[in-house]
Amino acid sequence: MDQICKCLKCGVISLREDGAPDIHTGNNCNGKLMEVPLSLEEYNTISCAIIKIFPDDDDYFAFINSMIELKENDIVEYGLKYSQLQMQAEQRRANMAQASFVLKCPTCHSTQVRKIDVVERAGSVAFLGIFSKKINKSFKCKNCGYTW
Numbered sequence: 398m399d400q401i402c403k404c405l406k407c408g409v410i411s412l413r414e415d416g417a418p419d420i421h422t423g424n425n426c427n428g429k430l431m432e433v434p435l436s437l438e439e440y441n442t443i444s445c446a447i448i449k450i451f452p453d454d455d456d457y458f459a460f461i462n463s464m465i466e467l468k469e470n471d472i473v474e475y476g477l478k479y480s481q482l483q484m485q486a487e488q489r490r491a492n493m494a495q496a497s498f499v500l501k502c503p504t505c506h507s508t509q510v511r512k513i514d515v516v517e518r519a520g521s522v523a524f525l526g527i528f529s530k531k532i533n534k535s536f537k538c539k540n541c542g543y544t545w
Contacts (some may be wrong), residue, residue, distance in 0.1 A: 401440045402430040403462075405488075410461050412437065433465050439479065445486040502538035509539040 402413040404421035413419075413430055421428045435443070443464055446488025451457040468475040500510050513534055534544040 401435045401436055401437060403433050403465075404428040405431055405483050408458055408467075410458055410464070411439075434468055435461075435465060439520055442479070442483050445489055446482040449489075461527045482513070500536065502541060503545060504543040505538060505541040507538055507540035510536050511539060513537050513544065 398415055400413050400415075401410065402419075402421075403410045404423075404426060406421065407424070409421060409423060409426070410433065411423075413432075415518045419430045421430050440461075443461060447457065447460055451460055464475065464478065467478060499508055501508055502510055513536060537544045
């Protein structure tokens with residue numbers, strides 16, 4: 398089973414896959430790995446919540462170390478902090494999912510896009526008939542005018 402481990406030589410905390418050696422091979426460190434009392438889910442949640450807060454590796458690993466110590470010494474306080482980090486991680490994931498679904502014009506890649514409403518489409522079809530450019534179109538770019 399995969400484990401979260403800490404290198405006793407350089408302090409890096411990472412996932413050690415099942416069957417991998419107990420030696421940290423990154424950056425030719427060769428330090429001994431020690432299992433830490435975080436589950437994979439806890440580690441991923443904490444990492445997701447703090448990755449942008451601590452861009453410096455030393456601060457990032459120091460924070461994770463403090464969470465490990467808190468879990469070992471004060472499980473109630475750890476539970477409170479962890480639940481806060483869970484909310485932050487969920488918010489970050491939701492923001493990332495929302496950002497990935499931003500509608501863009503396929504021609505000019507502008508995000509200034511609007512939905513063609515039923516009245517506009519019906520008026521165009523009524524006026525131009527089958528020659529209307531808005532038949533089977535749903536969106537229009539405010540920047541270049543392309544419809545799709």
